[in-house]
Amino acid sequence: MPTFNLLDLFQGITTLISAEPLILFGRLGLIVLGGVLVYFGKKGVLEPLLMIPMGLGMIAVNAGVLFLDPTTATHIVAGSAPAGDPNVAAELARQAATGHAPGTLFMSPLVEKTEGLMYLMQVDFLQPVYTFAFSNGLIACFVFMGIGVLLDVGFVLARPFLSMFLALAAELGTILTFPLAVAMGLNYGEAASIAMVGGADGPMVLFTSLTLAKHLFVPITVVAYLYLGLTYGGYPYLIRLLVPAKLRGLKMPPKPVIKVTSDEKLAFAVVGCAVLCLLFPSAAPLFLSLFVGVAVREAGLKYFMAVIDGPILYGATLFLGLLLGVLCEASTILDPKVLILLVLGIVALLLSAVGGILGGYAAYFFSGRKINPVIGIAGVSCVPSTAKVAQKEVSLVTPDAIILPEALGANICGVITSAILTGIYVTLIPLLR
Amino acid sequence: MKSAIFIAFTIYGIAAVISLFVAALIKGLFLIVRRVSR
Numbered sequence: 001m002p003t004f005n006l007l008d009l010f011q012g013i014t015t016l017i018s019a020e021p022l023i024l025f026g027r028l029g030l031i032v033l034g035g036v037l038v039y040f041g042k043k044g045v046l047e048p049l050l051m052i053p054m055g056l057g058m059i060a061v062n063a064g065v066l067f068l069d070p071t072t073a074t075h076i077v078a079g080s081a082p083a084g085d086p087n088v089a090a091e092l093a094r095q096a097a098t099g100h101a102p103g104t105l106f107m108s109p110l111v112e113k114t115e116g117l118m119y120l121m122q123v124d125f126l127q128p129v130y131t132f133a134f135s136n137g138l139i140a141c142f143v144f145m146g147i148g149v150l151l152d153v154g155f156v157l158a159r160p161f162l163s164m165f166l167a168l169a170a171e172l173g174t175i176l177t178f179p180l181a182v183a184m185g186l187n188y189g190e191a192a193s194i195a196m197v198g199g200a201d202g203p204m205v206l207f208t209s210l211t212l213a214k215h216l217f218v219p220i221t222v223v224a225y226l227y228l229g230l231t232y233g234g235y236p237y238l239i240r241l242l243v244p245a246k247l248r249g250l251k252m253p254p255k256p257v258i259k260v261t262s263d264e265k266l267a268f269a270v271v272g273c274a275v276l277c278l279l280f281p282s283a284a285p286l287f288l289s290l291f292v293g294v295a296v297r298e299a300g301l302k303y304f305m306a307v308i309d310g311p312i313l314y315g316a317t318l319f320l321g322l323l324l325g326v327l328c329e330a331s332t333i334l335d336p337k338v339l340i341l342l343v344l345g346i347v348a349l350l351l352s353a354v355g356g357i358l359g360g361y362a363a364y365f366f367s368g369r370k371i372n373p374v375i376g377i378a379g380v381s382c383v384p385s386t387a388k389v390a391q392k393e394v395s396l397v398t399p400d401a402i403i404l405p406e407a408l409g410a411n412i413c414g415v416i417t418s419a420i421l422t423g424i425y426v427t428l429i430p431l432l433r
Numbered sequence: 434m435k436s437a438i439f440i441a442f443t444i445y446g447i448a449a450v451i452s453l454f455v456a457a458l459i460k461g462l463f464l465i466v467r468r469v470s471r
Binding site: 156157160161163164165167168171175176178179182183188191260263264267268271272275276279413416417420421424425428432 | 434437438440441442444445447448449451452453455456457458459460462463466467
């Protein structure tokens with residue numbers, strides 16, 4: 001009568017108890033963290049559209065580990081970049097050949113060689129989405145296209161210099177985090193990628209890290225999206241700390257409403273796209289995605305708007321969350337550099353917010369104390385969260401004070417300055433190596 | 434570290450020039466389109 005070990009039936013548990021203590025506690029910790037993300041997503045503390053699929057993906061990838069069959073495991077080992085230590089490489093090959101290599105059936109992000117990829121696309125269910133849409137930055141472009149459709153550039157066209165000035169000031173974290181990261185031991189590519197968290201724009205961080213620090217793009221992107229959710233929760237306290245109530249409640253004198261036609265907005269999209277693509281071809285996919293969204297909106301192409309605003313934006317967000325969750329395997333996240341990234345990510349967002357408020361103060365003084373300094377924080381380009389946070393904080397002090405149009409102008413310019421900085425980083429950093 | 438600070442501020446300078454150029458472009462374009470459409 002054939003016999004079998006009962007634990008072979010429950011390989012998720014077997015791989016857990018046979019793992020090294022660090023991996024065991026890492027897996028358990030990430031399963032709990034996944035649950036926490038789902039909980040905070042449901043409560044609205046973190047962005048639910050992203051956190052709920054991400055949390056579930058994180059739980060599934062850390063729970064559903066099994067011993068891969070020798071053919072699959074050998075394709076993964078042979079298709080990935082060889083391990084630096086030859087003893088480690090030999091041990092991995094031995095485990096793969098004997099069917100003792102732990103892995104999952106979600107995807108294998110480290111496999112680069114075509115043969116391995118083609119095999120895994122028939123085995124791992126998320127591998128096709130990862131290979132064809134994630135690792136080339138397409139998903140970031142889809143999200144950006146959706147953002148373009150949601151943006152009303154009329155707010156920028158009404159006050160371009162003020163909006164751009166505030167957005168530039170709110171890039172302080174994107175700039176100052178770079179030397180801080182280098183001082184903490186990261187190379188230029190890694191430092192630029194984590195510094196982009198200060199731009200508070202998820203697709204930009206994804207694009208920069210995929211281009212400059214592919215080995216760290218998972219933790220960097222996870223850190224970025226986790227922290228972006230915290231801008232809802234943390235920035236109001238920062239505003240109250242840095243801007244006294246008297247200034248927070250400042251009513252801005254009513255200005256004549258500048259009506260911007262859709263023709264003018266479309267002309268801006270065309271010229272803006274041409275100029276920025278000309279200046280930064282490396283980031284041209286991002287610029288095209290953003291401005292195609294703006295152009296579709298302003299040209300009144302309703303059917304395209306419905307496709308971009310619905311299936312493309314929400315489909316991309318769903319798979320982005322799911323893939324980010326599935327990428328959070330214990331062995332990837334337990335990289336010693338992750339702790340540094342956690343610290344630098346929050347420093348970047350904090351510095352950008354402080355820079356934005358300092359920009360707001362500068363605008364307040366230069367305008368003869370007419371501009372409410374709180375609008376500066378809206379230069380942090382988390383569209384439209386930071387603009388809404390700014391308006392909410394002002395309304396708490398003076399309920400009938402309206403700063404939202406100016407805040408949205410700065411907010412949208414924040415997207416443009418983040419894209420410009422992405423273009424500069426991805427173009428300049430490879431030249432410095 | 435010194436060179437990283439230098440790179441960071443150079444990048445900020447380039448970004449500032451380009452952003453203000455884009456702002457000027459927006460303003461100029463806005464005025465041109467408005468004048469042409471009259």
